Amino acid sequence: MIVPAYNEEAVLGRCLEALVTQTVPAEEIIVVDNNSADRTAEVAEAFCEHGVRVVRETRQGAVHARNRGFDEAGGDVLGRIDADTMVGPEWVGRLAESFAPDARTGTRPDAVTGPSWFYDIPMRRTGLVAHRFFCHRLNRLLSGHPMLWGSNMALSRECWRRVRGHTCAQPGMWEDLDLAVHLSRLGLRVRYVDGLRVPVSARRIGASVRDLYSYLRAWPYTYRLHGQRRAAYGAALCLLIGIVLLRPCSLLVRLHTPYDGHLSLSRLFRRSSAVSRPLP
Template sequence: MNQTATMYLSRHAEGRPPSSLKHPAGVLTAAFVSAGICLLVWHTLPGALDSLNRMIWGEYVNAFPAWMPQVFNMFFLIYVVGSLFPFLFFVGLILLPDRTPVKNVSLPFVSIIIPSFNEQANIANCIESALALDYPAYEIIIVDDGSSDETLAIASEYDVSVISMGGNRGKAEALNHGIEKAKGELIFFTDSDSSLDPMVLRHLVGGFTEPSIGAVAGMVLPKHNSGYLLKMQMLEYLYGQCIIKVAQLKSGGAVSMCPGPATAFRRSVLMEIGGYRSRTLAEDFDITIAMLELGYRAVYEPKAVAYTSAMTSWKGLNKQRLRWSRGHLQVYREHRGLMFSTIGGSIGMFWLPWSLFFGYGSAFVEMAFLVAYPLLVIFSLQPLLFLQLGLVYMLILECISAVQGMVPLALARKLTPSLAFATFTTQPYRIFLSYRRIVAYMQEMQQRQNTW
């Protein structure tokens, strides 16, 4: 038996694991209903697509080679079912009843740790939002990780504790240094480019209703949503939190990742884990999974909101998502023993394998189609017809994606006309993310050096 399993079983020799399925019957019902709808789509969609082609092209549809519509129909079915099943399944999960007990929780002293590195443009706003929190007792600790700009000088102007690492030693070590100096029973982490809702601490602290809860994650949203890139990131953040995180919580009572800008941990749990580790580029994901392996739970509180500075340029986004994708792959590798394991409940049995194989597998499938499609256009006997037919299918796929994007907007009450329209333009952004995941996979295979 491996060390993780031994530690887990020693903590839960009595009773069931805290992150086992909360609604077994409900989860199975959601899975069967989603599968049934997808099977219905699989059997009826080819005929509907054929009728659509005849409606659009009329007598010209007979000019298509027989293989041409068949190629598109097959890809269309795979794409629709591959994206439709998880979406329907997750929506089914978020509709499950919430049995989390409502308890009055005391308000202990909280330490806020803010690591920073060359954040002179954002650190003042972050500190001021932290100083304005509606909470009776807390301290703020700024850990400067060897900034070469004015970050340290700006932070020193405020009534907060400022620690200088004396050099760039990495985010994980900066966080651990802050933990060593912290006095709070609970420790709240946020990023230096984020700003906090005044009630964020009260909502996070209120989530510690049971001893088995080791961390409470809040909601992270971009500060602005003007411009294509910011809108795409807003849609991405909302889907990941309003759909994925809520589905995780409703199905197994735990979430798989506590975000850096808005998470509170029990200090005792951090000590038991051994703090943050520098072995991955996704230290927040890594420490969450390490905590789950010890038998604790991480829950999600959407009322606790932090606003982050989302990327406004493709260059910045490219660097960020490459780092995130590599970090996630590193976490999957470090915690591979949790894959398909009952340790960690539904997170190990389903959510981690799904995020790995679907998240990265679908990227390779999408890139393969994008490479194959131009070749098929060029070498087909009727390239113009082939191109026109493909564009029609892509338009339909974009409409299906738009519906999936509007659901989290509605759940978050952010269904504005501009964001609703943006859900119809996500294809370029999805292609970009798929490409970065593939590059990240290649770099991990080559064991490139990690950098913050």
């Protein structure tokens, strides 16, 4: 299991606590510290007695941290989540089951992914429905191939070996979308498993409009980078619509006190502390 992390001391402990208490234990858990300036590495090292291994990647960027983690891993299935993902106790077992051969064709997937919901805001069912649509169904409609969700995905070791040299490292792109594009071009199979759900933080949605736009513009940029003009135009249009729709959601996120379910008006006037990481 690979967890790229950059300045994630506030959420990493919960993530690792969930990973080390799985009903089917993970063979290995690797935290890739990507030049964090806070206590990220210290938080991760506190779990070393539970089998967590900390490696450091000095090249800045999620793609470099992800690649370092996949390269370091020794298992047959290489799982990857974000530092603010809090998987349920059955997640590792379900992930292993998701790589079973298809009952009709007998083929195994090369990669597996699933949806998410937001654990630190109300209306979780609505968040799950929105995530299914915007992250998975809409991207498949735009591009013609499955999407990978960086907070909830896994590749077989052979799949990573084949795709490793094809992935891009340009700044400003979505590394999970880039990976999905190259898997499709290589003819590798991505299996979407709706039951493989994980809760993630909605902190990005609570950011300012400028910060949210700065993050979301990587969506059409990634498609343009790969010459997928139709998908890029569609993503750009959806980005503009999404900014309008997400603004009221942003206010709700900022009002909501994470983890305890309360609303706090004072939070609305605080500067957002959202940090960069992939979200739908």
